[in-house]
Amino acid sequence: MELRHLRYFVAVARHLSFTAAAESLGVAQPPLSQQIRDLEAEIGTALFERTTRRVALTRAGIDFLAQALAILEKSGEAMARARAIGAGAAGIVNVGLTGSMLAGPLGRAIRDFAVAYPDVDLRIHEMSPDRQIAMLKAGQTDISFLRSPPPDADLVSVRAWRETxxxxxxxxxxxxxxxxxxxxxxxxxxxxxxxxxxxxxxxxxxxxxxxxxxxxxxxxxxxxxxxxxxxxxxxxxxxxxxxxxxxxxxxxxxxxxxxGKTISADVHALWVGERAGPLIGNFLALVRSEA
Amino acid sequence: MELRHLRYFVAVARHLSFTAAAESLGVAQPPLSQQIRDLEAEIGTALFERTTRRVALTRAGIDFLAQALAILEKSGEAMARARAIGAGAAGIVNVGLTGSMLAGPLGRAIRDFAVAYPDVDLRIHEMSPDRQIAMLKAGQTDISFLRSPPPDADLVSVRAWRETxxxxxxxxxxxxxxxxxxxxxxxxxxxxxxxxxxxxxxxxxxxxxxxxxxxxxxxxxxxxxxxxxxxxxxxxxxxxxxxxxxxxxxxxxxxxxxxGKTISADVHALWVGERAGPLIGNFLALVRSEA
DNA sequence: TGAATTGATATTTTTATCGTATGGATCCGC
DNA sequence: GCGGATCCATACGATAAAAATATCAATTCA
Known part of the structure; x- marks a missing residue:
């Protein structure tokens, strides 16, 4: 069974007519009949009762219609979700930081990000700097914000904003x-x-x-x-x-x-290069635009 | 998108290897790669991160895997359910009767039917005879049991059991x-x-x-x-x-x-000929075997 | 009774899936 | 460091599946 069978079945069940369903699907009527026939053969029971003049759902067909609609809807949702996650418009971002960050651009960015990406679950993890780095490497957080981070071969680091x-x-x-x-x-x-x-x-x-x-x-x-x-x-x-x-x-x-000589309190964003999803990029871009 | 894409995707996600997944699916590796590629193109985002040496799920892929598994399971269930309903092993049977029936074979039949067909929902509707016939014709009940039913062109009638x-x-x-x-x-x-x-x-x-x-x-x-x-x-x-x-x-x-001359109290089963599903046949057969 | 409509069937055409052969990249052992 | 092995991607011909066209049989309605 393929989703095509379900799409065709739903169309026929909706119109209760092979001709009308075929037209709505943009295919000819014979292949539609053929696919329904194949579906019924695979299931092992008739889904429609057809005379040459009337098409009606069987009891099995009535039940199957509800299931088919649910499956098709779920399929569409699954694709939309994967697409959104891939585009960085949905998913989860775990952010590591120390409390003193939230007073600056990061606080505003967190609030604005929630508005701009309502399907993204942004989670804040307030921790000490070394714990932040450990969590990043363990994959438990996605991005961390630190002042004066140590150089680390595993981590990518850019300055998020200037601060004195x-x-x-x-x-x-x-x-x-x-x-x-x-x-x-x-x-x-x-x-x-x-x-x-x-x-x-x-x-x-x-x-x-x-x-x-x-x-x-x-x-x-x-x-x-x-x-x-x-x-x-x-x-x-x-x-x-x-x-x-x-x-x-x-x-x-x-x-x-x-x-005198400016003392830097610049904040740097850190993340694991290989696991940088588009969400991280989107979030970081927002943080930097707030600065 | 077709279910095949999901089956292939799940296999690759399970094995985290195109070669092993292809073998488990019983297809060659190139068509598998091709189908995954097509799926990713349709969704619009990568589901796997592949180097020539390692295959890993992306964030979108992780989410999509859960969805794909659910959809595949639901598809199988939908087919099994339709098959069961078609075979008369699942569904709903609405039985019309008068209270005086339950003391005889019908009472035992109802109990035994629930055991023999656990996926069938058998519902009893106790009503007056003329209301039973109206409900039958309206499609609200599937089968009725009456003593001395009137002949009716719309209804099929057989004697369910003899009684004096x-x-x-x-x-x-x-x-x-x-x-x-x-x-x-x-x-x-x-x-x-x-x-x-x-x-x-x-x-x-x-x-x-x-x-x-x-x-x-x-x-x-x-x-x-x-x-x-x-x-x-x-x-x-x-x-x-x-x-x-x-x-x-x-x-x-x-x-x-x-x-003297036997006075009949025979009970007859009635139903609408065109809407007689296999469940009705199965139930009636059981009732008659109890007599 | 005959025209029109509807679903099924037969056959050809088209599309898509699959398999084989092959290439490029990485890993592993020597 | 080099060569073999492994793994995924690509190219292309073969094959199977789906779709379109033409046609038929059955039913409805005038």
């Missing part, structure tokens, strides 16, 4: 009134950092401090980027955070740009 | 001790009858009485056959009932055969 950093000071800090602050001015400060063992971005900041001529005095290490601002507000030190995170303004702190 | 009648007397009745009772002996009795306007069988009994030389004195008319025995037990008259109904013995009455 912002200094966070307690309102009462001696430098709070100062407009222009350079990194070197902070050599005697006490710092609140993301945990160096977790955060690649924190290591990058540390390296920038060293390049500026001092080793930062890190008094507290936290995991969540949002915690940094709170600790600064509590007067436990100062912090350097990605500029978009500073948009979640806190009343008890002030934000100041870091003058 | 039993006289029902109150225990205290003057004839209760008598073993041999003829119909003519009852000319002075008061009778409980099924309603003459409803029951063809009651009309038949009335005619038998007239033939025996008297017009029965009908003091009560009821609809349910079971009510007859209760009324007799209450001393309101005597009754003549089909013999199988007498099997539901009542403590306050006695049952006596009617001697």
């Amino acid at each position: 950093v912002t200094l966070v000071l307690p309102k009462s800090h001696r430098l709070a009134p100062t407009a222009v602050i350079e990194l070197a001015d902070l050599s005697q400060e006490r710092f609140v950092f993301l945990r160096l063992s977790d955060s690649l971005f924190a290591k990058h900041l540390w390296a920038c401090c060293v390049e500026a001529g001092f080793v930062p005095d890190i008094t507290h290490e936290v995991v969540e980027a949002a915690s940094l601002t709170s600790l600064v507000a509590a007067g436990l030190g100062i912090a350097i955070i990605p500029e978009f995170v500073a948009r979640l303004a806190h009343a008890d702190v002030v934000y100041r740009p870091v003058a | 009648v039993t006289l029902v007397l109150p225990k205290s009745h003057r004839l209760a001790p008598t073993a041999v009772i003829e119909l003519a002996d009852l000319s002075q009795e008061r009778f409980v009858f099924l309603r003459l306007s409803d029951s063809l069988f009651a009309k038949h009994l009335w005619a038998c009485c007239v033939e025996a030389g008297f017009v029965p004195d009908i003091t009560h008319e009821v609809v349910e056959a079971a009510s007859l025995t209760s009324l007799v037990a209450a001393g309101l008259g005597i009754a003549i009932i089909p013999e199988f109904v007498a099997r539901l013995a009542h403590a306050d009455v006695v049952y006596r055969p009617v001697a």
